[in-house]
Amino acid sequence: MEFEGIHHIAIIGHDLKRTLDFYVTKLDFEIIAQHRRESKGDIKIDLQKNGLMLEVFIKANAPARSTYPEGEACGLRHLAFTVLDVDKAVKRLNQLGIPTEPVRRDDFTHKKMTFFFDPDGLPLEVHE
The missing domain is CATH 3.10.180.10 (2,3-Dihydroxybiphenyl 1,2-Dioxygenase, domain 1)
Structure with missing residues (x-):
């Protein structure tokens, strides 16, 4: 199998407004699509900038990230x-x-x- 590149990177955030302000307003990513997924209890947002695709999932109840750098996890x-x-x-x-x-x-x-x-x-x- 040969990989041609990375298709996208997926991340999870808690707050839609803060996340969009950060990635779209401040870092200049463009919103390509946004979907509310009732069955999963989240919102999926596809962002793009210079060929880099981010999938951002907004899940208000997602566990917090472990601390950085001392508590790095797999x-x-x-x-x-x-x-x-x-x-x-x-x-x-x-x-x-x-x-x-x-x-x-x-x-x-x-x-x-x-x-x-x-x-x-x-x-x-x-x-x-």
């Missing part, structure tokens, strides 16, 4: 977005009211990187 650790200039990305995130960790260099690639978090604490990274 599964998705974080999402990393490629940017041309981490310092410029950090400046923009901070202008939008999104705090970021201090910029550092990747231990192996020596490229600049840093983390920030979505409204539900999912670690997101920008990496040159």
